[in-house]
Amino acid sequence: MDAALKKEYLIIPLVFVLISAVVAGYNVYVIVDVQKKHIFELLSHQVDISSRNLQGFADEFEEDVQYALATIPFHKLLTRERTDYDLINPVRRFYSKYQNILSSIQVFNASDFRELYNSEDNYFFISEIRKNDSPRVAVDGTVYDLEKDTLHFFSDIRKDGKKVGTIEIRMDFPRIIYNELIKSNISREFWPWCVDMDAKIITFLVDQRAVVESKRQVDGIKSIVDDIAANYLGEQIHTISLGGEKMRVLSAYYPISIFGEQVGVVLSVCEDEWLAGVKMKMAAIIGSFLLIIVLVIVVFLFILWQRIAAELKLKKSEAKITKIFQNIQAGVLIIDRKRRTIEFANELAAGMAGTVASDLIGKSCHPQFCPNETGACPIMDNGEEIHRSESVILTVYGEQRNILKTVIPLEYEGRESLLETFVDITDLKKQTALAHDLAEKAAAANRAKSQFLANMSHEFRTPMNHIIGMSYLALDTQLTSEQQSYLRTIIEASEALMVILNSVLDYARIDTGKMQVKKAAFQFSEIMSQVKDHILSEFLGQKKLKVLFYFDSKIPESLLGDGPKLKQVLFHLAENAVKFTESGDVVIKVLLEKQTHRKVRLYFSVKDTGIGICADQLDFLFDAFTQADTSTTRKYGGTGLGLAISQRLIELMAGTLAVQSTPGTGSEFSFSVEFEVERVAVKNEAPAVLAEDGCKMDQRACNIIGEKAGGFPIDVDTVLPLLTAFEAYLKESDLEAIGKLDEIKAALKSTSVVEVLDEVEKQLQRYDFEGALSAHYEILSAIERYSHGRSRQKTDNFDR
Numbered sequence: 001m002d003a004a005l006k007k008e009y010l011i012i013p014l015v016f017v018l019i020s021a022v023v024a025g026y027n028v029y030v031i032v033d034v035q036k037k038h039i040f041e042l043l044s045h046q047v048d049i050s051s052r053n054l055q056g057f058a059d060e061f062e063e064d065v066q067y068a069l070a071t072i073p074f075h076k077l078l079t080r081e082r083t084d085y086d087l088i089n090p091v092r093r094f095y096s097k098y099q100n101i102l103s104s105i106q107v108f109n110a111s112d113f114r115e116l117y118n119s120e121d122n123y124f125f126i127s128e129i130r131k132n133d134s135p136r137v138a139v140d141g142t143v144y145d146l147e148k149d150t151l152h153f154f155s156d157i158r159k160d161g162k163k164v165g166t167i168e169i170r171m172d173f174p175r176i177i178y179n180e181l182i183k184s185n186i187s188r189e190f191w192p193w194c195v196d197m198d199a200k201i202i203t204f205l206v207d208q209r210a211v212v213e214s215k216r217q218v219d220g221i222k223s224i225v226d227d228i229a230a231n232y233l234g235e236q237i238h239t240i241s242l243g244g245e246k247m248r249v250l251s252a253y254y255p256i257s258i259f260g261e262q263v264g265v266v267l268s269v270c271e272d273e274w275l276a277g278v279k280m281k282m283a284a285i286i287g288s289f290l291l292i293i294v295l296v297i298v299v300f301l302f303i304l305w306q307r308i309a310a311e312l313k314l315k316k317s318e319a320k321i322t323k324i325f326q327n328i329q330a331g332v333l334i335i336d337r338k339r340r341t342i343e344f345a346n347e348l349a350a351g352m353a354g355t356v357a358s359d360l361i362g363k364s365c366h367p368q369f370c371p372n373e374t375g376a377c378p379i380m381d382n383g384e385e386i387h388r389s390e391s392v393i394l395t396v397y398g399e400q401r402n403i404l405k406t407v408i409p410l411e412y413e414g415r416e417s418l419l420e421t422f423v424d425i426t427d428l429k430k431q432t433a434l435a436h437d438l439a440e441k442a443a444a445a446n447r448a449k450s451q452f453l454a455n456m457s458h459e460f461r462t463p464m465n466h467i468i469g470m471s472y473l474a475l476d477t478q479l480t481s482e483q484q485s486y487l488r489t490i491i492e493a494s495e496a497l498m499v500i501l502n503s504v505l506d507y508a509r510i511d512t513g514k515m516q517v518k519k520a521a522f523q524f525s526e527i528m529s530q531v532k533d534h535i536l537s538e539f540l541g542q543k544k545l546k547v548l549f550y551f552d553s554k555i556p557e558s559l560l561g562d563g564p565k566l567k568q569v570l571f572h573l574a575e576n577a578v579k580f581t582e583s584g585d586v587v588i589k590v591l592l593e594k595q596t597h598r599k600v601r602l603y604f605s606v607k608d609t610g611i612g613i614c615a616d617q618l619d620f621l622f623d624a625f626t627q628a629d630t631s632t633t634r635k636y637g638g639t640g641l642g643l644a645i646s647q648r649l650i651e652l653m654a655g656t657l658a659v660q661s662t663p664g665t666g667s668e669f670s671f672s673v674e675f676e677v678e679r680v681a682v683k684n685e686a687p688a689v690l691a692e693d694g695c696k697m698d699q700r701a702c703n704i705i706g707e708k709a710g711g712f713p714i715d716v717d718t719v720l721p722l723l724t725a726f727e728a729y730l731k732e733s734d735l736e737a738i739g740k741l742d743e744i745k746a747a748l749k750s751t752s753v754v755e756v757l758d759e760v761e762k763q764l765q766r767y768d769f770e771g772a773l774s775a776h777y778e779i780l781s782a783i784e785r786y787s788h789g790r791s792r793q794k795t796d797n798f799d800r
Helices: 003-071 085-097 173-183 221-229 271-327 347-352 426-455 457-475 481-511 524-539 563-579 630-636 642-652 699-707 716-731 737-747 758-765 769-786
Strands: 102-108 112-118 124-126 143-147 150-159 162-172 190-196 201-206 216-218 234-242 245-258 261-270 331-336 342-345 387-394 400-412 415-424 520-523 545-551 558-561 584-595 599-608 658-662 666-677
Touching: 003 085, 003 150, 003 173, 003 190, 003 234, 003 245, 003 261, 003 271, 085 102, 085 112, 085 124, 150 173, 162 173, 173 190, 173 201, 190 221, 201 216, 221 234, 221 245, 221 261, 245 271, 261 271, 331 347, 331 400, 347 415, 400 426, 457 481, 481 642, 520 524, 524 545, 524 563, 524 584, 558 563, 563 584, 563 599, 563 642, 563 666, 716 737, 716 769, 737 758, 758 769
Parallel strands: 545 584
Antiparallel strands: 102 112, 102 162, 112 124, 143 150, 150 162, 190 201, 190 261, 216 234, 234 245, 245 261, 331 342, 331 415, 387 400, 400 415, 520 558, 558 666, 584 599, 599 666, 658 666
């Protein structure tokens, strides 16, 4: 922080303290001067209030006395020894109201008198009627007479308009003055007192207590009495001695006439005590003011310290940020929002532009770093808070570099600015384009591979069917046991290879989009029966497992959908469950999840108690050619295509294959698929389409078929058109091929050729249209050769 800034921060509190001191001194002077000028106004105001209170009391007392004389029959007190309640009760109420100033009440006439008074125990008494043998004042009307400290009130007692006596009320005059002065709530520093026309002080109060005459002496009282006699109010500065101590006082007095007497009400205040009080109050005010000043200075210094610390921290932060900006692996610009010029640039940003950072400072950001049109800045002109985009910058050589940039608002060195960060993606875009081309080529190669496999499925399956068929035929010849063992090994290996080949070819057809879902009528119980037979008779083998089947009885029997694909999925899932379960249970469950008038949604579940699958292996469980654990491939075999094919087939049927598994406990695969409910039986009609001959079976196989025909005649003209039309359904993977096969078997039911069609049916039940087509070609070729006159015999063991 520079020296000028430090002096500025120090001068401000010093100037504030100086101004505060001047203001405080001036306020003290003004307040004291004002107090001196207005003390007499204050005294006069207070004495006026006290005088009015005294006058008000006197007026109220006279009204009450006159009311009492008019309403209370005082004359009865002189004529009746015994008084009744109606007389004594109003008298007692009047006496009780003024009992603190009353000495007694007497009623008398020329011969008798009677007295009303309070005893020492404050009981109200009425004396008996006594002789009036002492001289008493006889008056006409109402008279007040002040005798020493007793005020006498005389008034007539009348009956029927005639005077019959006199009432005398004796009151303690100093007590009257004392009570009313006390009730005026005068400040304790003021001394109220009252003086009569004889310069006699009636009462004198200090701290609201009466000071006896022997301990007080008032100088200048004569001038006060003269003004009061002349009915003047005024002020005076004089001395009063209290207990031998003479004090200078300020007094204000006010004349008043009460009960027929002219008296003056005076308020005095000791000048020294008053000034001491003023000084004390001023000290409290000045102390509070100084405390406020100190607090303000402390708060100011604290804020100042905070600001200095914040500025130092900000400078350190800016230096640190600048250092970060200089070393960050991205171009950084700070642009002044108002001038739209570059305030900071790191070397990397300058390097991208083909220059150095110092050459960029002060230059406009447009168009070198901002290709937008002038006045179209996304933040400054279009009001965006944060701007992210792919853009370009222009080098000093006129080249364009692709960048990915982010712009945000920021305050830099006290000014509103923009922080722009960007990275050069020119090389990345080139690499991305290259990678995209390579990916396209790889995808094209993969599609070509899949297309090749899909197109060559017939060429792959036909040789395998030759091997399997010829091996089965060879087993029916005269062979040694060793030769039979070799052939069975060939058959087992060939069938295993055929399963793998079928899986690969199925996946290839799915991958190329040639596999389509077809809608045809099927019987739900028949599909599930085939799944059951396949698992129990062909796949379970020697395993000690319980295979349980549960089917909801509410499921409709006749459904419309792709039954073969559903069966293929259940085959795969059930085979996996049996394969990976050594002991325990395999449960295959089908539930009716939802049913409407025309559709049903079925929930399928295959649950086992096998080895289970780890959670981290579930992500790639449905990838092609993948098993959860590579060791399972060695132990259990398989291509890793079963689940991939099942998932794709279920997706083709608008479902999702889900899995829940716990290692060591087992797994559960489930999915839901929707089918239409068949209301009317539909007969599948196949078009009469002739196809070319397929691959021809070996001549020896044809001879064997002829030898085993058994002499049953075959109408070649009838059978051959059915077989060639059937070929069209197989090529289209049409589900109606199953129904057409039933027609062919019905046409050949009187011959043993029906058994030759078992291989075709077996392949169709496995949804292997390519395999069925290969077997069909072999049978078609054999029958064509048979039609040329070769011997025919029934084929007993040709299973594939």
